Amino acid sequence: MSFGIMLAILGGVLAAVGGGVGSAIGVGRVGRAAAGVVTEDPSKFGKVLILEILPGTQGLYGFLIAFLLLTQIGVMGGSPLQLTAAQGLLYFAACLPMAVCGLVSALHQANAAVAGVSIVAKRPEESGKAIIFAAMVETYAVLALLISILAMFNITASINA
Amino acid sequence: MRETEYTYAVARIRANEQKMLSKSDLDLLISSDSYDAALRILSDKGWPDAAGGSVYDICELEMKKTRDFIAESVPDIKVFNALAVGNDFANLKSVLKAFFSDYDPEKYITCPYVCEPSLIIEAIRDGDFSSLPDYLSGCADEAYHAYTDNQSGQLTEIIIDRACVNTKFRFAAMAESALLNEINTLTAAVSDIKIARRSVSTGKSREFCLAALSGCGALDPQTLTDCAFEGKGLAEFIEGSGLPELSEYADADFTLLEMRCDNLITEKAKNYKHEIYGADAVVAYYYGKSAEIRNVRIILSAKLSGVPKDIISERMREIYV
Numbered sequence: 289m290s291f292g293i294m295l296a297i298l299g300g301v302l303a304a305v306g307g308g309v310g311s312a313i314g315v316g317r318v319g320r321a322a323a324g325v326v327t328e329d330p331s332k333f334g335k336v337l338i339l340e341i342l343p344g345t346q347g348l349y350g351f352l353i354a355f356l357l358l359t360q361i362g363v364m365g366g367s368p369l370q371l372t373a374a375q376g377l378l379y380f381a382a383c384l385p386m387a388v389c390g391l392v393s394a395l396h397q398a399n400a401a402v403a404g405v406s407i408v409a410k411r412p413e414e415s416g417k418a419i420i421f422a423a424m425v426e427t428y429a430v431l432a433l434l435i436s437i438l439a440m441f442n443i444t445a446s447i448n449a
Numbered sequence: 450m451r452e453t454e455y456t457y458a459v460a461r462i463r464a465n466e467q468k469m470l471s472k473s474d475l476d477l478l479i480s481s482d483s484y485d486a487a488l489r490i491l492s493d494k495g496w497p498d499a500a501g502g503s504v505y506d507i508c509e510l511e512m513k514k515t516r517d518f519i520a521e522s523v524p525d526i527k528v529f530n531a532l533a534v535g536n537d538f539a540n541l542k543s544v545l546k547a548f549f550s551d552y553d554p555e556k557y558i559t560c561p562y563v564c565e566p567s568l569i570i571e572a573i574r575d576g577d578f579s580s581l582p583d584y585l586s587g588c589a590d591e592a593y594h595a596y597t598d599n600q601s602g603q604l605t606e607i608i609i610d611r612a613c614v615n616t617k618f619r620f621a622a623m624a625e626s627a628l629l630n631e632i633n634t635l636t637a638a639v640s641d642i643k644i645a646r647r648s649v650s651t652g653k654s655r656e657f658c659l660a661a662l663s664g665c666g667a668l669d670p671q672t673l674t675d676c677a678f679e680g681k682g683l684a685e686f687i688e689g690s691g692l693p694e695l696s697e698y699a700d701a702d703f704t705l706l707e708m709r710c711d712n713l714i715t716e717k718a719k720n721y722k723h724e725i726y727g728a729d730a731v732v733a734y735y736y737g738k739s740a741e742i743r744n745v746r747i748i749l750s751a752k753l754s755g756v757p758k759d760i761i762s763e764r765m766r767e768i769y770v
Binding site: 321325 | 460466723
């Protein structure tokens with residue numbers, strides 16, 4: 289196995305770990321707040337559940353990037369490409385937006401969602417606004433996901449050309 | 450402890466804040482026709498149904514509910530201990546006096562506490578304070594000898610009060626609560642102002658006054674003593690010590706000074722009303738709830754005594770919600 293493919297796989301690992309760790313911490317944090325509200329008023333379960341789910345998407349995005357990468361470099365099919373170190377580094381760099389942004393945005397989205405849980409606790413009729421505040425952070429995770437996918441497909445296209 | 454560990458407690462508090470009495474609820478209570486009518490309103494608002502109970506019983510039940518709620522919500526008992534530790538010193542004082550006056554000390558216990566009152570009773574009975582926690586044992590030993598050897602109730606109180614203020618600051622630092630520290634600084638300053646003014650009005654010496662002052666607040670004990678005994682410059686000194694909000698009450702009646710202090714505590718607590726993490730949100734709720742219970746106590750006592758509505762309104766403390 290070449291050094292290039294090792295670099296590429298490392299990028300995929302970082303994307304999965306960054307998004308996954310961020311989401312695990314974020315969902316756990318919002319979960320604690322949600323549990324606090326549901327202890328006092330079980331009827332708010334549905335509203336706080338949506339807020340709890342929001343920081344979980346970064347983990348899915350990280351998984352998606354890692355899966356696409358493994359497919360692109362042929363690891364999933366059992367016949368990995370022979371990548372040069374430079375090509376491997378390109379794949380590694382393509383995964384970084386998702387790795388870094390996934391981790392950071394999940395943590396900040398969790399903070400916004402915890403604040404949203406307080407809104408649901410005090411003004412359940414305003415829960416839609418609480419969800420929007422937290423969902424705004426998602427924009428940057430989606431942008432990172434898109435840029436990682438675009439970079440990866442274009443790198444594959446240039447290698448195959 | 451990381452402040453995000455308080456997420457569960459803070460969320461429960463936010464949900465519970467909905468159940469606190471609002472300004473219109475208090476107005477409704479004030480304008481109620483009788484004590485029983487006020488009790489019915491409170492019962493509808495979720496207060497303990499204490500029909501036939503005294504004002505003290507009703508307020509104590511609600512306070513116990515608040516304490517239990519905080520104790521079961523917080524991840525770290527340090528914050529709860531910081532709120533309760535002052536009562537250990539109140540219990541020490543009560544037990545000491547009750548024991549030597551042949552009263553039952555159990556009847557004078559204040560809740561919540563950190564140190565089991567039975568330990569205090571046992572220590573005073575045996576004259577051995579080694580079983581008490583560190584923060585209490587030295588002070589208990591000193592106060593015990595001041596009471597038994599010198600027969601000085603005042604000296605005993607000074608020893609216990611000073612140790613109490615110091616311990617409250619230490620526990621607030623351990624609980625990592627900036628709000629509790631601010632509140633302790635304010636209450637220590639108000640307590641020192643009252644001691645200095647009372648020393649003058651009761652003809653005590655400057656030395657006595659200096660010994661009695663905690664010196665833990667923002668006020669320098671020597672200057673405070675000088676201002677109080679010379680009868681001038683107290684307001685300017687308080688203002689210059691970083692407490693301008695108290696300065697205009699420097700020479701006011703003690704009731705007004707205490708009311709101002711209560712209102713300032715609630716104002717400080719309100720600054721943490723929108724915090725989503727940390728021990729300060731818990732401390733803010735505790736003081737907010739205490740202010741609410743104080744208001745209810747004033748209203749119910751006034752209803753029993755037939756105090757006019759406008760007088761009751763004047764005595765109302767600032768509310769948290």
